[in-house]
Amino acid sequence: MPMLRSLPEEIMQRKFLKQIVFYAAVAIAGSLPITLQAAEVTQEQIKGLDEQVQDIKQDVLQITTELSLLEEKLLFPSNTQVSLFVSLAGSEEMILDAMQIEMDGKVVAKHLYSSKEVEALRLGGVQRIYTGNINTGDHALVAKYIGRDASGDEFRGSSDFTVAKAVGPKFVEIIITGGNVAGNAISFQDW
Amino acid sequence: MFSRRLIFLVACLGSLPVMAASGLKNIELRDLYFGEVLFYAYQDLHFDALARLDIELTQHYRIDESELDPMHLNLGQAEFSVGDIELQYRMDKRAGKAIQAVLGSGVDLATRNMAALALARMYYRKNDAAATLYALDLIKEDIDLSKYEDQSSTDLIGELPEKFWINVAYLRGLASVATGQFTQAIEILESLRNEPSLRGYVLFNLAMAQLQAQQEQEGLVVLDELGRLETDKNDLLALKDKSNLKLAYRLLDSGNAEASQTYFQRIRLDGPYSNHALLGAGWAAAALERFDRALVPWSILHEREKTSYPVQEALMAVPYAYGKLQAYGKSANMYDHAMDVFAFEVSRLDESIKSVRTGKFLEALLDEESKKDENWVVNLRELPDSPETRYILELVASNDFQASYKNYKDLDALEKHVEKWLDDLRMFEELIDIRRAYQEPLLPELEAKFKKLDAQAKLRLEQRNSLAKKIRNMLIAPRPDYLATAEERLVSDQVTALEQYIADRPGEIDERLVKRVKRLRGVLHWRLYSEYDQRLTDAYNHQTSLDEIIEAFKLRYGSFVRTRQAATQSYEGYETPIRKFRTDLFAIQRKLKGIKARQGKLLEALAVNALDARRKRLEDYQIKARFALAESYDRATKAQFDQQIEEQNRLNEERRLQVEGQEDTAAEPVQEDGSEEGTPSILEQIPVN
Structure with a gap:
């Protein structure tokens, strides 16, 4: 896919831009915000957390079953x-x-x-x-x-x-x- | 807007293998509570469906005579549904176990095959193509079709047998592509290319398999076929656009820009691939050195939403084309504009990253709009524009983000669920206290009254039993005296007394009186014996009436006993379980909180990483734009100076010709340091650099 990759190469060859490169670099560095370091996220982390989520879903489902049975016994006894x-x-x-x-x-x-x-x-x-x-x-x-x-x-x-x-x-x-x-x-x- | 559509489409395409996963269709309902499970499952309320299904199955297995529970009629479907709904609730671990349990439970072949297909789909969703093929191999293909049809009409399968086999073949084709078995994949997908239900998708995957199998020409032909598909369905239209885009870029990358233009032009301007198509169409024209033509699609793109990748590239491509057309001034202005846009977008990204860091992103993800239904990608479009949501649609294209986001939403729902149960436990305790306060003082008095009435009831029942026994015996051995009325018994006693009196005084009593007593006895005897049958019938009828009353009494008695028991049970024996449940809920709540926090951090990290990548790309663009701007200014200045030099040269030439003419007409001496000397040379005006 043709991208803009041809542009900088063409431009960089020109010696007269060396000074501009310097100024541009200074200007961009000056405009940089506070550094927000991104944390590395690995597939193992995602998978491990997903398994923990599945386990907790299982725990909540299990206690929901027991609590629902208790609720039914308490609020709606079978004879009524x-x-x-x-x-x-x-x-x-x-x-x-x-x-x-x-x-x-x-x-x-x-x-x-x-x-x-x-x-x-x-x-x-x-x-x-x-x-x-x-x-x-x-x-x-x-x-x-x-x-x-x-x-x-x-x-x-x-x-x-x-x-x-x-x-x-x-x-x-x-x-x-x-x-x-x-x-x-x-x-x-x-x- | 276009990027949103693209992301929506990505989400839709990504979900395709799973869409047909549910086997919960057209189930013949034989248990109301299982119907309730389906009611929630059909609404994609998977937690509610699973919770109810677990309750039903738990209750079913606790019943001694489980065959009396109507649930047993839907038990096969229910067992299978557990795995099916768990899959949809992304509980792959438990779903896998449930499905494998069905596979090993000795159920009929059709159900086993469906379970194997569900397992295969689960593996495919987890990107485990080898396991997918293994699960598909568990499906027995040499089965009796008629038996299978019978089974499918009554069981949960909900798909015609032919559809089942098509789905199996299609999944095998996809898994074969993923495992690099392209020849097998091509063979399978070729056999499915005329299948209407998979129209378009088979062609796309076939083309991908062929391209990966180095069958370039065949792959391009299939893409072209799909690119010309006649359809009015949105998903197929998008797939058609995608094929044309793929084909066009393939041709452009291989140096065939001329041919690629045809395919770029096929793509809809309002479709999800429109931005990419406009960008590609421009590059195709640029590759042919037709920069004026390249400007047409790029200029359209230039005006679109600035957060889109193709639009950002167009911001650089448009001035690049103007530069190539030697419109350096225009080019410089547009590079300047691009720099402004990039700077603005970088600041917005910074703002977004900061917002993510402060937790607002997670709040926005749980916004009410995104909770309305499961079609959350669409709902995210409705979120109000803010730093935390501005790039959200760009993020959701990632599978990792989607899975993490769904987990985060599930965890939030579970947290609320646990809180609700904790509230309910407080309510239960209050209810129990009220019941105890009301019923405890009443029960002793009630118990005393009950004991009294109970003793009377028992006596009456004994009397009834005694009478019933007598009547039963009279059917065998008639006893008319048993059926005498009270008056007759009194009279009989009086006659007996008279008879005794006469017997004690033989010869003393008047004979007429003795005859009269005998006649009285005879009358009494006659009445008892002559009316005996009718009296026995009446007695039997009365007993029947009495039995009806007794039956009603027994019901009331039973009801009272149960109510009395329920009254005691309504507040006794709950303290310990409630205390245990509360402890368990608190433990789950703590665990949930920790996992949710970790999931949130992971989402934030994914978001920050994605935003950071966007930012770096924009910074790269900024550098390129600055260089390009400087070059454009340089070229514009140089062109201007070239023009001025040319003009000066022309003027000099005119002057020279004029001077030569004057010399010819009148040979007047020319001043050597003439007026030109005071004016600097055009070359002097050009900067040294």
């Missing part, structure tokens, strides 16, 4: 635990904007979706939207959502379900199938 999950099914053109969950007449969860979350749901991910505690017996669950279709038109859906809580933890999947037809836009699966 209920978890509600949201998944998407049906039209890929549907964009889920928001969800609201009511349990026994009280709003227990609200969520506005980011585009990444919608994409994750679309790919088959399941969002745990609520975890709480309820007594054994029947509980009224109402799921409402707001979404948009491919043309950007907003539509809403709402459906109710009876959560029959027994002794063990209860999991309910709320499946948003989309569409404007009320009644079949949301379905529930008892796990």
Whole structure:
């Protein structure tokens, strides 16, 4: 690649510039800032530090697992635990904007979706939207959502379900199938 | 702007081998919590995904009857996903172990093959091409395709079998290039050149393999083919530009400047390689001694962002071309301008280096803008201009910097994570205290009431069992007297007493009265025996009703017992684990702090080194510019003096001719020390030097 390498050679050959070289050198030296010595960084250093980072990630993950189990035992004992999950099914053109969950007449969860979350749901991910505690017996669950279709038109859906809580933890999947037809836009699966 | 695009592209190209690494696609979900893991994994929230997956797997293995846990239906995918997500979270050590565990766990061939491919990708990412080939060799190619298809449709693979084999072949081709096995690489990449999913990339790598294998002509032909690719995809357009640039410089370096111009002209003016193309186009014209033409691309470049390498070179190249065109004045002015720009940039670099040293660079790296998502290279563009961020985009082109930066961000996130858990532990303790304060005084009273009710409940249950036993026995041996009503029992007792009274006094009682007692007994007997079946049915129905009530009671009883137990457990037995967790978290926090500080220092050192290199290059330019400026002034002055000498000579000649003419017309004597004598000679005006 032709660079400027030809320039100084040409110029340096000229004797009359010798004086200028001297002055230029003096001028540049004068304009130098405080010396900022750069430290040498070796590949071994980078690799060694990377391994330490991996080890600490492992440590944090391990303690997170234990702490999460403790948290669940403390806050959501299995005999009262209920978890509600949201998944998407049906039209890929549907964009889920928001969800609201009511349990026994009280709003227990609200969520506005980011585009990444919608994409994750679309790919088959399941969002745990609520975890709480309820007594054994029947509980009224109402799921409402707001979404948009491919043309950007907003539509809403709402459906109710009876959560029959027994002794063990209860999991309910709320499946948003989309569409404007009320009644079949949301379905529930008892796990 | 162009350099930013270039860096973005470099980042994108660099990530290509990894982009397809995730096997977490199209998984058939059979466990909600595994679905939650996927929800985070699909958002590239790798820590959250891994943490949840670890929890699920830990819980699954702690269950006695793990086959009852729905997780066991997704267990294969989950085990594989651990390695997959760990790879994406750059935990190569643990990922390697996890993947090798899958390879040795006796799972089906398709999963083993996928695990081997993931392992190969990990090695390739770590620049270990030999290990990549070793891992690829673990993939068994002589498998039953139909079985593989079945497997792929239900397992986590998420790729059609054909795509899988294409990915294997492509990676083998790349690894072969890296290990210098060019013949094998060329053969593999040739076989993939019509693969639509790898369009462009195969051609580029094929050309690189051919050029390295000394197949110069073939390599240039492939680059030319890629350089003419019809596409509207941004990544392929950039790759197309890169091919043309590579080809053009290859020709220019080999002395074929004329031919190189065609390829420089193919490169888009608004693409990421635009600056390099403009610079090269200028040099191609300069090599052909067409400095006027060289000025066209260089002048465009001259006006662009001054931190770019090609632009800085153009600042020197433009006056160089003007000098060659003998426009020395213009050349001198532009060298002067270049020196100003270089001096300004050097001062900005000094400012940046100082800023890095004071820690502002690390703060800027963790700026909110850069945290928005994983596309951090793009986000860095949004950082406000400041000494610490001015050259940041120049720095991120380095792989070492990218890896270190990602680690630094991860460490920062982990630090916050640990702080959150420490806060949560404080909250847990508070919660436990509140629970204890509320429940401890209530429990003794509750316990006393419960004991009383419990005794009553047990009695009633015994009664029920006794009745149930009687009814069951009556089905075998009828006992109508068991089903007599209370009134009938009373009457029966009275009749029995009368019968006894009569028996004790034989002949004393009136016969009519005796007959009447007998009739009473007969009526009672008749009623009990004639209504027995109905009464037994009623008794059975009542028992069934009672059982329903008892069942509900048992549920409430069980619920109460569990609640009572949970109430005790809600505050008992947490002190020791919480204390231990806190100690562990503090230890991790200290360790994290140390590693983060070292990682930060390393990042700063990388930044300072890169900035220092930029600075040295600018200083070099400054020296060259000063020399060139002096030369331009010299040449400009010399040209001016040459012009003046020429003018003086012309005037002298005119005078001489005029004098000769006058001598011819009137032979008047000429004064020897004429007017010219008072005017210094033009030669005298030229400095000695």
